[in-house]
Amino acid sequence: MLSVIVITKNEAAHIGRCLESVAWADEIIVLDSGSSDETVAICRRFTDKVFETDWPGFGIQKQRALDKAQGDWVLSIDADEVVSPELRHEIEQAIAAEPMSGFEIPRLSDYCGRAIRHGGWWPDYVLRLFRREAGRFTDAVVHERVIVEGEIGRFKAPLLHEAFVDLGEVLHKVNTYSTLGAEMLQRKGVRSSLSKAVLKALWTFIRTYCLKASILDGRQGFMLAVSNAEGAYYKYLKLWELQNRDLGPK
Structure with a gap:
């Protein structure tokens, strides 16, 4: 039995x-x-197991979904991801054979109308299929992952990811994830400054565009490098703001 979980x-x-x-x-x-x-109305067209809850962060929320699953196997996907017929075939074969505890899936992401194959985005292996009893999510607020005990295999067919439809969505996610990232770094005791934010942004652009070759993905590759740099800049700038706020008058 296969359970699919989505937040x-x-x-x-x-x-x-x-x-x-x-x-x-x-x-x-x-x-x-x-x-x-x-969203909720659309989901109820496909399943009667739709639950409404608060927001504790990505890791805890995905674990909540996992705790509700009944299948021997679990496929965790995001709302902007699609399982292709080829990937479905691999999943069904893997479940029937049952040789592993989990499987990593290459994720092919679309950025403003183009599938990105460079810049560190491909092949973006993500561990998404696993035996329910062998897996558990970390409690990270953002950039959570599932930890699986046992042997891990890999699929060939990609999980299709509509990461960013347009620039409005890019800016929204940059803002959201930079805030969550800054809060996570603050809890870890990381320090920041204006110069650190600028240097992190510059390094992120160079790494994405040059070292990881998003230059080969044309205009969208350049846009990706810039938005990655913006994400790094605002994450460390917001962290700097948070630490300065903590030092302010009580």
Whole structure:
């Protein structure tokens, strides 16, 4: 039995394609954290296991979804991801053979209309299929991952990821993830400064555009390098703001 788990918030633009691509699964579980659009209504067209809850961060939320799963195997996907027919075939074969405890899947991400194959985005292996009893998510607020005990295999067919539809979505995610990243670094005791934020941004652009060759992805490759740099800049700038706020008058 295969359970699919998805967490959502205001994903009406994506979630229909996502759930349609896994409608063949034995069970689909959706945890929504306060959507104000049609996300919940769309999800209920595909499954009756739609739960509404608060938002504790990515890791804890995905673990909550995992705790509700009943299948021997679990496929964790994001609302902006799609399982292709080729990937479905590999998943079904793997579950039938049961040789591993989990599988990494190459993720092919689309950035503003172009599939990105450089810049560190391909092959972006993500561990998403695993035996339920062998896996558990970390409690990280952002950049969570699932830890699986046992042998891990790899698939060939990609998970299709509509990472950024347009620049508005890019800017929204840069803002959201830089805030979460800054808060996570603060909890770890990391320090920042204006110069550190600038240097982190510069290094991120050079690494993405030159060292990881997003230059080969044309205009979108340049845009990706810039948005990655912006994400690093604002994350460390927000961290600097947080530490200065803590030093302010009580």
